[in-house]
Amino acid sequence: MKRKVTLKQIAKELDVSISTVSKSLKDSPEISEDTRLKVQAFAKLYNYKPNNIALSLKNKKTKTIGIIIPEIVHHFFATVISGVENVANEHGYNVIVCLSDESFDKEVINMEMLANGSIDGFIMSLSKETQQKKDFHHITEVINQGMPVVMFDRVTNDILCDKVIIDDNLSAIQAVQTLIDKGFKKIALITTVDYVSVGKLRTEGYLKALKSNDIKIDENLILKIEDIEHCDEAIENLINTQKIDAIFAVNELFAVTAIKSALKIGLRIPEDIAVIGFTDGIISKYSSPSITTVSQNGIKMGGKAAKMLIDRLESEEEDDEHYRTEVIETHLVERESTPTL
Amino acid sequence: MKRKVTLKQIAKELDVSISTVSKSLKDSPEISEDTRLKVQAFAKLYNYKPNNIALSLKNKKTKTIGIIIPEIVHHFFATVISGVENVANEHGYNVIVCLSDESFDKEVINMEMLANGSIDGFIMSLSKETQQKKDFHHITEVINQGMPVVMFDRVTNDILCDKVIIDDNLSAIQAVQTLIDKGFKKIALITTVDYVSVGKLRTEGYLKALKSNDIKIDENLILKIEDIEHCDEAIENLINTQKIDAIFAVNELFAVTAIKSALKIGLRIPEDIAVIGFTDGIISKYSSPSITTVSQNGIKMGGKAAKMLIDRLESEEEDDEHYRTEVIETHLVERESTPTL
DNA sequence: AACTCACCCGAAAACGTTTTCGTGTTGAAA
DNA sequence: TTTCAACACGAAAACGTTTTCGGGTGAGTT
Structure with a gap:
């Protein structure tokens, strides 16, 4: 069992500094070709891959999106996740899924759990209980901390944020x-x-x-x-x-x-x-x-939500107070339960 | 917009050291009651919550489980996720979901993406393409790095790991x-x-x-x-x-x-x-x-898989080479498409 | 011979924690 | 008065990165 290799280990092995290793792997012109190739060869041999957690800490970006939905054993929500996952993946993001089970408390707990650095932004649909209580403090709190939120389907006017809905x-x-x-x-x-x-x-x-x-x-x-x-x-x-x-x-x-x-x-x-x-x-x-x-x-809805979130995450200007609500068009699929004219 | 507060900021504000703040919040007896209460009050006021990423880096544990499945718009897989999420949550774990879309390449990419520190272990069901190619190098690699894997439903005998299946x-x-x-x-x-x-x-x-x-x-x-x-x-x-x-x-x-x-x-x-x-x-x-x-x-299957994974993650002894295969019982649900005797 | 300037590399800070260890202060015992 | 322990706290390392900055070496120019 060979554990994952780190920059430090490579540096020690090759008797150079950590910075040199890091720069070599990034093809920095600061490093001579000799050293560069040597380091790259060694890194490849030991299958070096940078540690995501360390990167997240350094960059203050996790490249992860959090989804909070009432339930997953539900065709519509499953399709939304699918749509989100697809677009997220295209942009190098991962997706953490949390289920509220239609419970206000679980929704709050999950949001707080994820809000402490685990993710860059939320995509969510309100639980029934939350809609009933009309208590959205957990959401405003997250938004106030500067973490973008995109709501879909079950949304509320009490929260200012990007939204994706149907009419x-x-x-x-x-x-x-x-x-x-x-x-x-x-x-x-x-x-x-x-x-x-x-x-x-x-x-x-x-x-x-x-x-x-x-x-x-x-x-x-x-x-x-x-x-x-x-x-x-x-x-x-x-x-x-x-x-x-x-x-x-x-x-x-x-x-x-x-x-x-x-x-x-x-x-x-x-x-x-x-x-x-x-x-x-x-x-x-x-x-x-x-x-x-x-x-x-649902696929389209999830995809759109993911796009909106990622756009906001990657736009330099904090485009606050300028939220959009996208309306996804629906259409009637006529099948056997209605007569043809 | 008040950004998240850190130990360092609290320390600076109260004119004590970071260590003192950290210890105070953990109710360490090392710190006098005076300081302790003062720090705790301040932390509560500013709603301090430790940063998960920093904790992950320090502890080398992310408290996150990665699930890789062929698709999510599929009732069975959705129920499995539901089962996993449930048990994971009970144990303080989050769940990252990745979809392989029945594609070998996507399965490999997703695994590599997650294997670099983002998660503590995998729960997965093989994509069709992977089963057809019989190429499991990405899985053995992950296991060799010491990251536990639990396979369910679509499993293979070519990989030694914990498994959850039905007969x-x-x-x-x-x-x-x-x-x-x-x-x-x-x-x-x-x-x-x-x-x-x-x-x-x-x-x-x-x-x-x-x-x-x-x-x-x-x-x-x-x-x-x-x-x-x-x-x-x-x-x-x-x-x-x-x-x-x-x-x-x-x-x-x-x-x-x-x-x-x-x-x-x-x-x-x-x-x-x-x-x-x-x-x-x-x-x-x-x-x-x-x-x-x-x-x-599916719920039971997912729950069982999550339990097995977490058990392995939290057991001290690296119980390698001693893998279990759990068989979930099935039963026939008789409905209208078969006659009653 | 002195100076300039690439070139190549390392030290160190930073991200936010936890934890070990060291240290200064105080009070009491010798 | 000296000694020593208990107490309260801080410094620093560690996790694994990236990046800025500074410095040493050598060659080329005056």
């Missing part, structure tokens, strides 16, 4: 409008509780779309799910008790659950009930019937 | 046996090309199960998918041309694709064709009909 409101309007255009009138909404920012925006979109088409809003057709684990009962109840011909669900899980419930009681899709979901994940694609969804390009 | 062979046998027990005779296999270690083992299990039940093996019923992107055509072809009554698929994707193909040509599931998949993911659960699968507990 949840507009996307929802378009989805519901599509249903209306296809002739549906009794359109139900399956959504989350209001403190989830994206859920709220999508709900508003649903309402706007109905209003602008002069369709009366029926509160009985709006289902706000509190307990995701047991959403199936609530959804079944909705379908059984209300006369509806279409469903707009704010995420994949609600959409697929609605479909399973409908199939269970013998309804045909899309003939009896049409369904549009949100977030184009693996479920929508492989469900039978496959589900029409508003596609949210 | 792919046995699990496949059990799955196929279940089909046989339920009365199916013409059981097709949809699998990967042989160089994917787990695919090969599952294929062998299928063959063994048939043999031990004296069922003749029909090569026409065995489909080895090369191009995953276009597996649907091959699978449709299989179902259309062969007379089969059940399918054993070595992953979720193949299973759900088989189901969609079967439904498309009007076959009923499980009445006309029963299906068992492998890897209990979100697709199997939410597919209609839902899919019976061999459940591979």
